[in-house]
Amino acid sequence: MRLIRAFSLKTKLIAAITVIVLIVLSAVGQALLAVTRADAVVSDTMLRRLPEALLVAELGRRTEAVLGAGRELAAARGEFDREGIMFAVHERLLALDSTISRLRGSTTPSSELQRLEDNLDLFRVQVQALSTLSSDVQRLESRLYQLGEDLQNSRDRTLEKAGPLVEGQNERLFAAAFAVLNADGPEAVTKRGDQFAALLAGLGKAGTPARVGDSAAPYLQEAVLGPSGIVQTRLTLLQLRQKVTVAVRKVDSQAQRLAAVSTQYQREISGQTKQMVQEINAQTQSSNLMLAGVAALAVIAIVVLAYYLEVRVLLRLLRLRQAIDQFGTSRSFDPVISGNDEIAGIARAFLQLAREITSRETQLVEIAHSDPLTGLANRRRFMDRFDALSRRRRPGDAAVALLVIDIDHFKDVNDRYGHLVGDECLRQIARVIERSIRTTDLVARFGGEEFLVLCTDVDADGAMVVAEKIRRAVESTTVTLPDPTASVRVTVSVGVAAVPVDAPAQTLDFDLLMEAADIAVYDAKKCGRNCIRLSERPVVRLTG
Structure with missing residues (x-):
């Protein structure tokens, strides 16, 4: 069915191209025959009449504008209203003067055009007289x-x-x-x-x-x-x-005479233009037989063109489109288009672009889920992992534990050595924690000097072992500084909250786990820091 629809679309495309080309060839043939058969005088008249016709149309519009202003002037009440209208009359007279000047330069002398200029001069004199009286x-x-x-x-x-x-x-x-x-x-x-x-x-x-x-x-x-x-x-x-x-009556009367003369002039030009069109039509009628031959040649050319489009263009474009659609859904791109023409070049360019897009997307995903300072997982990646674990957890599954790790007296490090040393301390401590956990666990920087570790398949005792291993590793680590004569040693306090394996039907609740682990961290801080504490608070949310 897809092939049938594709063939139908291509057939319609070819038919449309055929009609368009026929129309174009017909128009071109008529124009060529008209130009070659037309008399030199008619051609010259056509070239002159085209701008003249445009100017005559403009003349009609601007004369009507002057007439309208004259009517407004006749209907005005009070000198204040009349003064504003006369300002508009002067502007429209200037525009009409410009049009007449261009007409004088683009047409042969005409008695009607001279009459129009004379009436315009008289109208201008009367408006000026009215302005003086006002x-x-x-x-x-x-x-x-x-x-x-x-x-x-x-x-x-x-x-x-x-x-x-x-x-x-x-x-x-x-x-x-x-x-x-x-x-x-x-x-x-x-x-x-x-x-x-x-x-x-x-x-x-x-x-x-x-x-x-x-x-x-x-x-x-x-x-x-x-x-x-x-x-x-x-x-x-x-x-x-x-x-x-x-x-005012004289101005109104003269404005009407000006409009009448302009209308007469437009009729004269329109009559000349119609006569010119009739002459050109007579010259082009003899080209019909030649057009028939041109049309026959065009049909043959279009059939050949359609075959070429079918084999060399449309089918290959269809394969390219299918490959692009496949890349949009599965991020795989294999157009299988050979050759050295433009379509093959487009396919190769899109293949390179697809590789760059895939690489960039991979980098963006990594950036979006990583902490820029330590390189550990960030809050988003940690929550995605926790939510996925919560959705697939069932009663009787293995235990889960959450470790909250807080660096002791980290503010003193920042205050004493500066934030650059503090950042370096965070990076090195992150590496220590990452080396101290199991491969199935996930460590993330959750903000500031606080780290979280999600341990799966481990009960409370196992989580305490992991926490103690982290505490000892940090305690025994000396943070190296850019100054080789200086170093920093820090400790951590760890709070542990665990979901028991024998818990009833439940779902993991991050807020409960986090709250319990946070309280355990505070307990460790109160006990002198550099120690671990296990939370005794309930960390499961019962359902039903």
Whole structure:
């Protein structure tokens, strides 16, 4: 079944390659015949029209952007909004200018293109005029706002100092001045100004019954009726706003004309492009007979190619894939591929890589399960061994014992000689312990100056013998130092915890064993160190 599926896959692959090659050959044949049969003028036009078509499409997008900005400008309310929109209009005009400049450099002169440039120049002039008017409106609005502020401040100061009679006159004058300031429309401004002038004239005829210096009439006459007063500024501002309205309409109208001219130009280019395509299609129709011959030759070539792929490529790749899959599951690799071609080279390279991977994995496993300082088993390897022993242990199996070995006064060694000497001491003591245990036992460095020994097939008495052998070996060892005139002697305290052979149905519990052995070590420390102690605590966990 696997061979059938492989053959089906290969058949589909060959069929796909056949179709692809046929399509490619057909396209290449059409392109070659079109180029050789096409007229030189048509070819030149095609080369020129391709960038021109792209630029025309870009022209349409950017003209539409300018038109959109013009519509936003016409719909804007207030000079602040209009100012922001005009900034966007200027940016889009620059982009449109860039496109037209590139079109001018890549196409022959065109009346439509000239019309487009003329309309763009007119649009730019109108936008600039609108920008100038808007700036004038903003300046006058700021002037009018400042006049209002000054009027309000003058009113407050004058009413504070004036007498009762003059205060009433001033109040009427200021009220009339504010009426002029807030009037809407040229007729209303003129009417309110005339009313203010009449009020001033009436006060002049009646005289000033209070202190003349308290009257606000001279100041208000200049502020309201003067050449730069409120009436003149207000009328000028209203006129400018009417001009802005007219200018906005012109900008909107010109933006629409600009878009219409751009659309006409695009249609002209599109028509020329369609005509060019028709000419090229007419030139390529005569190549169909030749394409039939090319297709027949392609079929023959593909059959030969398919046979070569089947024998020299696909079958060998299948064997290589099977060998790689086998390496992924069993870490063995034997592709059995001969030859000097690329596939054989890949097989040899992967064989070398597989050997390196296997070697690296072995090294990594060793590193992951070894203590880097002493070379003994580390905590992970020790726990893996203990867990495996616990899983397969059954009632009636041989006894198991745990030895906890702690170097006495090791902190004093570090403090006196330094940590480098302390590390060397740990390495040499580790070698002594390793030589003192049986081949079936496992010794591991569990942290700091503490070592653990897992003894199998040994009862409590046998474990005590092993512990005593370790204690004596360490006691009689002199730790050599880099300085030949100096040496260190250390001792160890050993705690022993053992699981008896006649224990009931049970599983090994590391925590119980470790706790019991630790307490035994503490007992040995209390008894003066350099001795061994056997724990009497229960070290099995009953099940059921």
